[in-house]
Amino acid sequence: MNKEIKILAIETSCDETSAAVVVNGTQVLSNIISSQIDLHKIYGGVVPEIASRKHIEKMNPVIQEALDEAKLGFEDLDAIAVTYAPGLVGALLVGVATAKAIAFASGKPLIGVHHIEGHISANYIENPEFKxxxxxxxxxxxxxxxxxxxxxxxxxxxxxxxxxxxxxxxxxxxxxxxxxxxxxxxxxxxx
Incomplete structure (x- = not known):
């Protein structure tokens, strides 16, 4: 019997703090997004420093909610994935540092994901027949x-x-x- 591969994926490339738990790259168990739109609205666009600080504030609760919704703990995961580029440098650093810490503490492998490749790969999850x-x-x-x-x-x-x-x-x-x-x-x- 094939083992299910469970991955916690973290995305902080711009102004949304996001964490998802995915099984075998196709089944989404949870997808939690904390948007900063209302925060940046008064500036007419994303302010990088504000985005980074908000990621720091939201990262742990978003990850915990993703794990809770998936009914999993860190011990149930097989790997940690994180967007590493391109994006706002400070925002990316929050996600990468968090993912590295979780991977190190849990002994799980760390998978770097290119932001554009993530957009492309999302199509396979929504439309598995798309090849x-x-x-x-x-x-x-x-x-x-x-x-x-x-x-x-x-x-x-x-x-x-x-x-x-x-x-x-x-x-x-x-x-x-x-x-x-x-x-x-x-x-x-x-x-």
Whole structure:
């Protein structure tokens, strides 16, 4: 009988503190997200130092909630995964330091996950029938990439924005026309 591989995954690349427990890379037992949108709204966008400090405050409770919802403890995990790049440096450091501490204390392996690869891999969880090769467009607040996915873990970036990502452009347009932050959902609602 094959052993189920249970991984605690931590994500802090921008302004959301997130932890999930995933089995065999496909079954999500929990996915807890603490958003900072309301905190950054008054500034019209994400303030990196504020984001980092909020991650420090929220990290442990978010992880505990993810474990509780999955009905697991640290001893039940097989590995710890964490987003290591790209993103806001201070925000990433909070997640990486936390994941390293948990991995060290529990004797579990640490898996570094590239933020863009995480976006791509999320498609396999939502749509297991979705298989490479294909072309994927990753559009987020800080990154916009066109990626040729040759196989699982084998990617080629075909193109990417050189300055503002699509999500950032949405926020700037929304702020200019008086819609506020975050712009993406508000512009989408008007489309």
């Amino acid at each position: 490479p090769p294909y072309i994927c467009m990753v559009v987020s607040g800080g990154h916009t990439h066109l990626v040729y996915v040759k196989d699982y873990g084998d990617y080629e970036v075909i193109g990417k924005t050189r300055d503002d990502a699509v999500g950032e452009a949405y926020d700037k347009v929304a702020r200019t026309i008086g819609l506020g932050y975050p712009g993406g959902p508000k512009i989408d609602a008007l489309a």
